[in-house]
Amino acid sequence: MEGGGHGSDADREEDDSVSDHLKDRFRLSVISIAEAEAKKNGMEISEPIVTCISDLALHYTEQLAKEFELFAQHAGRKTVYTDDVILSAHRNEHLSTLLRSFCNDLKAKEPQSERKRKKVSKKEDKATASASASVIHIPDV
């Protein structure tokens, strides 16, 4: 259970890539996704195929981690942003547009709500300011 980050350097070097605990959790997620997808297509999926797909996905994840780090480094950052993830799909135009729209959805869901509120409040301030100005002007005329 403690395979996470508490092992010594030697422990980390022993296992080739990701600790077994994480691998198992990853595999479970893959199984649930693959089986749900097969059911949606009205198909059964044999177990060795699911295992095979999960190995593929894990390999893909490791490659992605490497790629994200390189992209972030190239941009002079230490943090991976959504742009790096979208960039990793640059070969596949359809996939990158899909990811971009998903990213926009994510952005729309959370932080922009505050910004929008601020913007709206600013606009309202201006509106009220201009309104009050006009209110002031009207009696002048």
Next chain:
Amino acid sequence: MEENAFDPDLIHAIFKQLWKRRALEREKNENLDAMDCEVGPGTSNKRNRPTSAHANALKLSCELLRIFISEAVQRAATIAEAEGSARIEATHLERILPQLLLDF
């Protein structure tokens, strides 16, 4: 669809482990270089901080992996359907694998 998705925390844990290992390797290499050049190490710790990830980037990676898996299953399913089989077998995955790996 949302129940069958990756947990961003899981992906984060995997990424963190990989990045930590790479940072360690980098540090080791740098120490070797430093010994060769006889330059005192000391500033390397700050520069070799492992990479971290933004929350939305992790969510996006989860989606990317989910698309990868569902694409693999769907493509294999179409091949299986064309062959008149109701079960996805190894041969079906074999058929779609080259194009799948090219597309991702």
